[in-house]
Amino acid sequence: MLFKHIFKLISKEIVRDGLHLIRKRKLPRGMLRGDCHLGYCPICQARTVFIERDEWLRDNYHCIRCASIPRWRAIIYALETHCPDWRKGRIHESSPGGTSSEKLERECLDYVATHFFADTPAGQMKYGYRSENLERQTFEDEEFDLVITQDVFEHVLNPALAFKEVARTLKPGGAHVFTVPWYYWKKTFVRAVQENGDIRHLAEPDYHGNPIDASGSLVVTEWGADICDFIYQHSGLTTTVLRIKDRYRGIDGEFIEVFISRKPKE
Ligand SMILES: [Zn+2]
Known part of the structure; x- marks a missing residue:
C-alpha cells in the first residue's frame, strides 16, 4: 500500500x-x-x-x-566519480554544447568556454565565448584543473598539437576529460589532413552537426585502439577509458566511452 x-x-x-x-x-x-x-x-x-x-x-x-543523451550523462557521471571536486576547480571546455555543458557552466565556480571562430582573434570574446584554437591556445601554462571536450577531437586538424596544448594548460595532477567516437576494434583512421593551410581529403568527407556552423564539422580522425598511445606520445598524459553501462543512470548505447587523461603530479 x-x-x-x-x-x-x-x-x-x-x-x-x-x-x-x-x-x-x-x-x-x-x-x-x-x-x-x-x-x-x-x-x-x-x-x-x-x-x-x-x-x-x-x-x-x-x-x-x-x-x-547518454554520452552527456556519462561524462557528468565520470566527473562525479573520478573528479568529484570539479565544481571547485578552474575548467576550460572547448566547443560546449548540450545539457552537460550547461550543467558545467551553472555549477562550476570558474568555467571558461571557448569556440574556434576563424574571424575572431584568439583571446577575444564572441557570442559570450572566448575565441581559441585548441592547437594554439593563448591560455597560460598550468591554468586549469580540468579541460573538457565532448566529441571535439574527431574534428581537430592537428590532434597531436591539440593534445600537447591541453597538457600544457593543465595544472600538475589535472585531467582532460573527454568523449570521442571510439572505434576500439581497429587502428586509428585519418580521413583528412591539413597541408599548407588547405585540407586534403583521404576519404569521402563526413560531417557532424556543429552548434556554431550550419555546414557542420568535418570528421578528421576516426580514433581507434591506439588513441591512448597517441595521447601519451604527444602530451605525456596517461589515459584511462571508462565504458559505463548503467541503465539506472540512463548510460547505455554506442560510442559513449569517457576518456580521462591525467597530467603527472610532478
Ligand atoms: Zn536529466
Missing part, C-alpha cells in the same frame, strides 16, 4: 516535469513515443524517466526532464 502511494507520488512529479518541458518545447519532437523506464539522471541529479525512441541509443535515449 505504502509502495503504491510512493509510486503514485513519483509518477505524478515526473508527468508534471514532462508536461512542463513539452510546453517549453525543450524535448525533441516525438520524444514521448518509445519504451521507457524509471531511473536517476546524473545531470538533473533527480529521479526521472528515460525514454528509448530507437534501437540506436546514442541519439535516442533521453531523460524526460533535461532531454539529455
Whole structure:
C-alpha cells in the first residue's frame, strides 16, 4: 500500500516535469513515443524517466526532464566519480554544447568556454565565448584543473598539437576529460589532413552537426585502439577509458566511452 502511494507520488512529479518541458518545447519532437523506464539522471541529479525512441541509443535515449543523451550523462557521471571536486576547480571546455555543458557552466565556480571562430582573434570574446584554437591556445601554462571536450577531437586538424596544448594548460595532477567516437576494434583512421593551410581529403568527407556552423564539422580522425598511445606520445598524459553501462543512470548505447587523461603530479 505504502509502495503504491510512493509510486503514485513519483509518477505524478515526473508527468508534471514532462508536461512542463513539452510546453517549453525543450524535448525533441516525438520524444514521448518509445519504451521507457524509471531511473536517476546524473545531470538533473533527480529521479526521472528515460525514454528509448530507437534501437540506436546514442541519439535516442533521453531523460524526460533535461532531454539529455547518454554520452552527456556519462561524462557528468565520470566527473562525479573520478573528479568529484570539479565544481571547485578552474575548467576550460572547448566547443560546449548540450545539457552537460550547461550543467558545467551553472555549477562550476570558474568555467571558461571557448569556440574556434576563424574571424575572431584568439583571446577575444564572441557570442559570450572566448575565441581559441585548441592547437594554439593563448591560455597560460598550468591554468586549469580540468579541460573538457565532448566529441571535439574527431574534428581537430592537428590532434597531436591539440593534445600537447591541453597538457600544457593543465595544472600538475589535472585531467582532460573527454568523449570521442571510439572505434576500439581497429587502428586509428585519418580521413583528412591539413597541408599548407588547405585540407586534403583521404576519404569521402563526413560531417557532424556543429552548434556554431550550419555546414557542420568535418570528421578528421576516426580514433581507434591506439588513441591512448597517441595521447601519451604527444602530451605525456596517461589515459584511462571508462565504458559505463548503467541503465539506472540512463548510460547505455554506442560510442559513449569517457576518456580521462591525467597530467603527472610532478
Ligand atoms: Zn536529466
